[in-house]
Amino acid sequence: MIEAYVLLLTEVGRSGRVAEKIRKLQGVTKSRAVTGPFDVVALAEVQDFAQLADLVQHGMQTVEGVTRTMTCGHDDHRGGHGGTGDTGLRSGDPALASRGEAATRGRFRPPDGGHRQPT
Secondary structure, three states: OEEEEEEEEEOOOOHHHHHHHHHOOOOEEEEEEOOOOOOEEEEEEEOOHHHHHHHHHHOHHHOOOEEEEEEEEEEHHHOOOOOOOOOOOOOOOHHHHOOOOOOOOOOOOOOOOOOOOOO
16 A cells, blocks of 8 residues: 655645645645745655556646646555655656656755745
């Protein structure tokens, strides 16, 4: 079982609607509009990294208003702690090939530094 937090950036003013649409996707257990450098945080539970990649690429990233995603996953069967600094994603995992995805181990910074201004 793979459990993953997906952090999403949205177009200005769209976080509430995006969170609602993301919440309805199969495999998503929670989705909330939040404050801070990201606009929406979703919790997903899927069988493997291939399903996670499919959920993010063909589900979440196709929701109107989503501009970027970052996935922090944990595989219960690998025995990793999945704590701070460990995304659970390893090189070669299909989820890493996703547009806008990165296994960053704490080095991610949104392109605007997290300080978006309305346009």
